[in-house]
Amino acid sequence: MTILTLLDYASVIVFAASGAMVASRAQLDIVGFAFIACLTAVGGGTVRDLLLDRHPIFWVGDPMPILLASGVAVLVFFTAHLVESRLRWVIWLDTFALAIAVPAGTGAALELGYGPVIIVLMGMATGSLGGLMRDVVCNEVPLVLKQGELYISCAMAGASTAVILVWLGLPSGTALLACAGTTWVTRAGSLAFGWHLPVYKPRPPRQ
Amino acid sequence: MTILTLLDYASVIVFAASGAMVASRAQLDIVGFAFIACLTAVGGGTVRDLLLDRHPIFWVGDPMPILLASGVAVLVFFTAHLVESRLRWVIWLDTFALAIAVPAGTGAALELGYGPVIIVLMGMATGSLGGLMRDVVCNEVPLVLKQGELYISCAMAGASTAVILVWLGLPSGTALLACAGTTWVTRAGSLAFGWHLPVYKPRPPRQ
Amino acid sequence: MTILTLLDYASVIVFAASGAMVASRAQLDIVGFAFIACLTAVGGGTVRDLLLDRHPIFWVGDPMPILLASGVAVLVFFTAHLVESRLRWVIWLDTFALAIAVPAGTGAALELGYGPVIIVLMGMATGSLGGLMRDVVCNEVPLVLKQGELYISCAMAGASTAVILVWLGLPSGTALLACAGTTWVTRAGSLAFGWHLPVYKPRPPRQ
Numbered sequence: 001m002t003i004l005t006l007l008d009y010a011s012v013i014v015f016a017a018s019g020a021m022v023a024s025r026a027q028l029d030i031v032g033f034a035f036i037a038c039l040t041a042v043g044g045g046t047v048r049d050l051l052l053d054r055h056p057i058f059w060v061g062d063p064m065p066i067l068l069a070s071g072v073a074v075l076v077f078f079t080a081h082l083v084e085s086r087l088r089w090v091i092w093l094d095t096f097a098l099a100i101a102v103p104a105g106t107g108a109a110l111e112l113g114y115g116p117v118i119i120v121l122m123g124m125a126t127g128s129l130g131g132l133m134r135d136v137v138c139n140e141v142p143l144v145l146k147q148g149e150l151y152i153s154c155a156m157a158g159a160s161t162a163v164i165l166v167w168l169g170l171p172s173g174t175a176l177l178a179c180a181g182t183t184w185v186t187r188a189g190s191l192a193f194g195w196h197l198p199v200y201k202p203r204p205p206r207q
Numbered sequence: 208m209t210i211l212t213l214l215d216y217a218s219v220i221v222f223a224a225s226g227a228m229v230a231s232r233a234q235l236d237i238v239g240f241a242f243i244a245c246l247t248a249v250g251g252g253t254v255r256d257l258l259l260d261r262h263p264i265f266w267v268g269d270p271m272p273i274l275l276a277s278g279v280a281v282l283v284f285f286t287a288h289l290v291e292s293r294l295r296w297v298i299w300l301d302t303f304a305l306a307i308a309v310p311a312g313t314g315a316a317l318e319l320g321y322g323p324v325i326i327v328l329m330g331m332a333t334g335s336l337g338g339l340m341r342d343v344v345c346n347e348v349p350l351v352l353k354q355g356e357l358y359i360s361c362a363m364a365g366a367s368t369a370v371i372l373v374w375l376g377l378p379s380g381t382a383l384l385a386c387a388g389t390t391w392v393t394r395a396g397s398l399a400f401g402w403h404l405p406v407y408k409p410r411p412p413r414q
Numbered sequence: 415m416t417i418l419t420l421l422d423y424a425s426v427i428v429f430a431a432s433g434a435m436v437a438s439r440a441q442l443d444i445v446g447f448a449f450i451a452c453l454t455a456v457g458g459g460t461v462r463d464l465l466l467d468r469h470p471i472f473w474v475g476d477p478m479p480i481l482l483a484s485g486v487a488v489l490v491f492f493t494a495h496l497v498e499s500r501l502r503w504v505i506w507l508d509t510f511a512l513a514i515a516v517p518a519g520t521g522a523a524l525e526l527g528y529g530p531v532i533i534v535l536m537g538m539a540t541g542s543l544g545g546l547m548r549d550v551v552c553n554e555v556p557l558v559l560k561q562g563e564l565y566i567s568c569a570m571a572g573a574s575t576a577v578i579l580v581w582l583g584l585p586s587g588t589a590l591l592a593c594a595g596t597t598w599v600t601r602a603g604s605l606a607f608g609w610h611l612p613v614y615k616p617r618p619p620r621q
Contacts, residue, residue, distance in 0.1 A: 029611035031567040032559065035538075046465070051253070053262040055467040063531035077614060117270035124242075136343075136550075137559070145239065145344070153238040197236035200284060258460070260469040324477035331449075343550075352446065352551070360445040404443035407491060 003173055004107045008045060008058060009068065011100040015130050016041040016069035018093040020076035021086050022138050030077050036134060037073035038066055043130035048105050048122050052112060091191065094131055094143060098151075099184035102127035102158045103176040110172055116163045123159030127183070128152055147199055150190035158183030210380055211314045215252060215265060216275065218307035222337050223248040223276035225300040227283035229345050232294070237284050243341060244280035245273055250337035255312050255329050259319060298398065301338055301350060305358075306391035309334035309365045310383040317379055323370045330366030334390070335359055354406060357397035365390030417587055418525065421518035422459065422472060423482065428511040429544050430455040430483035434490035435497075435504045436552050444491050450548060451487035452480055457544035462519050462536050466526060505605065508545055508557060512565075513598035516541035516572045517590040524586055530577045537573030541597070542566055561613060564604035572597030 019040030023033040042059050049057040059065040083089055105126025109119040128144050128151065135142040144151050162179035166172055189195040226247030230240040249266050256264040266272040290296055312333025316326040335351050335358065342349040351358050369386035373379055396402040433454030437447040456473050463471040473479040497503055519540025523533040542558050542565065549556040558565050576593035580586055603609040 024614045026559070027561055027613050027615070028559065029562075029567070029613045031570060031611065033614070035566050050257060050464060051264055051267060053264075057465060057467075060465060060528075060532055063529060063535075066531055066535065080614065114267075115270060117273055118267055121270075121273065132344075137546075137556075142344070145233070145235065147234055148236075152242050153236070156238060197238065199234050199236045200231045200240070200287065201234070257464060258471060258474060260471075321474075322477060324480055325474055328477075328480065339551075349551075352440070352442065354441055355443075359449050360443070363445060404445065406441050406443045407438045407447070407494065408441070 003176065004104060004111065007100055007104040007107065007176070008065065011045075011097055011104055012041040012065045012068050013072055014093055014097040014100060015044075015134075016072035017076060018090050018097055018131070019069075019134050020073040021080060021083075021090045021093065022134055022140060023073070024076065024080040025086060025090075025140075026138050030074065033073040033077045034070040036138060037076075038069045039137065040130045040134040041065060041069035041072075043133040044101055044126040044128065045104065045130070047129050048108060048126045051125070052109065052114075052122070054108070054112075091143070095184060095187045095191065097131070098127050098155065098187055099158070099180045101130065102155045102183045103162065103179040106159045106162045106179055107172065107176050110162070110166060110175075116167075119163050120156060120159040123162070123179070124152055124155040127155040127158075148194075148196045150186055150196055153197060154183045154186040154190070157186050210383065211311060211318065214307055214311040214314065214383070215272065218252075218304055218311055219248040219272045219275050220279055221300055221304040221307060222251075222341075223279035224283060225297050225304055225338070226276075226341050227280040228287060228290075228297045228300065229341055229347060230280070231283065231287040232297075232347075233345050237281065240280040240284045241277040243345060244283075245276045246344065247337045247341040248272060248276035248279075250340040251308055251333040251335065252311065252337070254336050255315060255333045258332070259316065259321075259329065261315070261319075298350070302391060302394045302398065304338070305334050305362065305394055306365070306387045308337065309362045309390045310369065310386040313366045313369045313386055314379065314383050317369070317373060317382075323374075326370050327363060327366040330369070330386070331359055331362040334362040334365075355401075355403045357393055357403055360404060361390045361394040361397070364393050417590065418518060418521045421514055421521065421590070422479065425459075425511055425514040425518055426455040426479045426482050427486055428507055428514060429458075429548075430486035431490060432504050432507040432511055432545070433483075433548050434487040435494060435507065436548055436554060437487070438490065438494040439501070439504075439554075440552050444488065447487040447491045448484040450552060451490075452483045453551065454544045454548040455479060455483035455486075457547040458515055458540040458542065459518065459544070461543050462522060462540045465539070466523065466528075466536065468522070468526075505557070509598060509601045509605065511545070512541050512569065512601055513572070513594045515544065516569045516597045517576065517593040520573045520576045520593055521586065521590050524576070524580060524589075530581075533577050534570060534573040537576070537593070538566055538569040541569040541572075562608075562610045564600055564610055567611060568597045568600040568604070571600050 016037040019037040023036040106123035109122035158179040162175040165175035223244040226244040230243040313330035316329035365386040368389040369382040372382035430451040433451040437450040520537035523536035572593040575596045576589040579589035
């Protein structure tokens with residue numbers, strides 16, 4: 001349980017920072033910063049808890065994640081002007097948040113005894129939906145769907161790694177670490193070196 | 208139960224195909240195809256299950272719909288280039304998915320003993336929300352809200368038909384078949400012959 | 415319980431009217447009017463009930479809010495042409511809906527014995543999410559995120575007022591009235607007199 005709680009808190013902090021950075025690009029006020037930071041920080045985990053019928057939802061039972069995300073938002077509100085090229089910051093913060101949230105979602109589903117498909121899906125949902133909500137509400141192009149970049153694929157690779165390692169008999173702590181590593185390395189590799197899967201190439205469109 | 212399960216599976220396949228077609232228009236990679244196909248295929252039924260507090264959600268209890276939708280996505284990824292005018296394919300596949308998903312939602316609420324208003328709403332939600340999510344996430348104009356076309360109206364007509372027939376004492380299997388027929392005929396008629404309800408006509412705007 | 419039920423009904427009527435006004439701007443048909451009116455009217459409360467695991471969701475247990483919202487939609491469909499500058503109507507109706515929905519959400523969380531952070535959040539979610547869904551689905555700029563205007567801040571101020579007054583020992587009816595007043599006055603003041611919080615000001619962007 002402790003490793004899961006730690007992962008949830010860490011992903012809250014990093015996602016909140018990325019959300020507040022996006023809010024700074026949209027020039028919101030301090031309450032808007034906190035709103036977007038909280039949405040990004042708890043959005044994915046909230047969907048995971050709703051889908052798995054885990055109540056109380058993690059931040060309803062203990063509002064610490066909300067307070068943490070709001071604190072991060074206030075900090076970013078007063079310091080974001082010190083940072084150059086905030087879009088790059090958003091993108092790289094997001095890689096770490098993804099690499100923490102995927103094992104958090106994967107671990108929660110593992111602990112509840114679900115089968116491999118649901119475990120992988122929960123890892124993907126927890127990892128990607130907070131960032132997706134952030135981007136949709138703030139009218140940014142969703143990172144999740146950028147062409148020629150790996151994103152959900154990284155979440156899938158990470159969560160699948162954890163499932164395989166647990167199936168091979170490794171302790172779940174190790175499996176979740178490998179999950180985080182796989183997720184981050186594939187995502188960062190996609191950003192830094194342009195790693196990608198082949199995209200669908202249509203014939204010249206006629207419609 | 209069997210007819211409902213069949214309807215759920217059939218709508219999963221057809222909605223997944225329409226989602227994968229939209230993904231091909233957005234030129235995503237194969238994981239993106241599977242993501243959009245799954246979202247479209249299980250989105251409406253997931254909202255239905257959440258609203259009615261039916262747990263486990265149909266695909267959490269048995270992940271077959273997810274595997275099926277992913278399989279369809281892979282198939283479309285490798286064959287969509289054989290198809291001309293993919294937008295027309297999306298639109299017509301969507302008519303069948305709608306005509307299957309509306310009785311699926313209606314039947315689930317019927318079985319649980321809800322009143323007529325909730326039954327009709329669940330038919331409408333199950334039928335339209337998967338396609339709405341597909342279109343919002345992929346930045347297409349939502350089919351649900353196209354002006355001068357019937358869409359939710361077809362879902363409402365179909366679900367209402369089922370409610371009336373059950374109230375008249377017909378077996379629910381017959382009622383759901385009539386529901387599917389009404390939904391498909393009104394939607395296809397709207398596409399093929401331009402059937403529509405009068406839209407709101409403002410005076411020349413002054414604002 | 416009665417004051418909460420009253421608040422829920424009142425916010426349903428006013429939010430439905432604002433939703434139908436937006437539908438008239440999008441020139442939908444009568445079923446589209448009802449769909450947007452219902453989404454706006456019950457959206458925020460539905461999310462509140464899902465997050466707090468309150469089942470049946472208020473309109474699933476008793477479909478009166480749906481019938482009411484649909485009735486309002488029909489009324490607006492036939493009378494909206496009598497109204498000039500419908501955008502201003504939307505915005506001002508929305509101030510009243512916000513000022514009713516925030517105490518409705520706050521009161522529900524108070525009654526269930528949650529702590530102050532969750533109570534304030536539920537007030538904010540119930541107040542703002544119906545209008546946010548309306549604006550996202552109809553492609554209007556979300557009122558929630560307009561720069562240089564107070565919106566979620568008003569919901570936060572109102573809900574916080576209620577929490578403080580209850581903590582000071584006042585009866586919850588009084589606290590909810592004060593909540594409504596605070597929410598409306600700050601929102602109306604922002605519209606009429608331009609009240610706002612300082613927004614984030616970046617250096618000249620370089621990216």
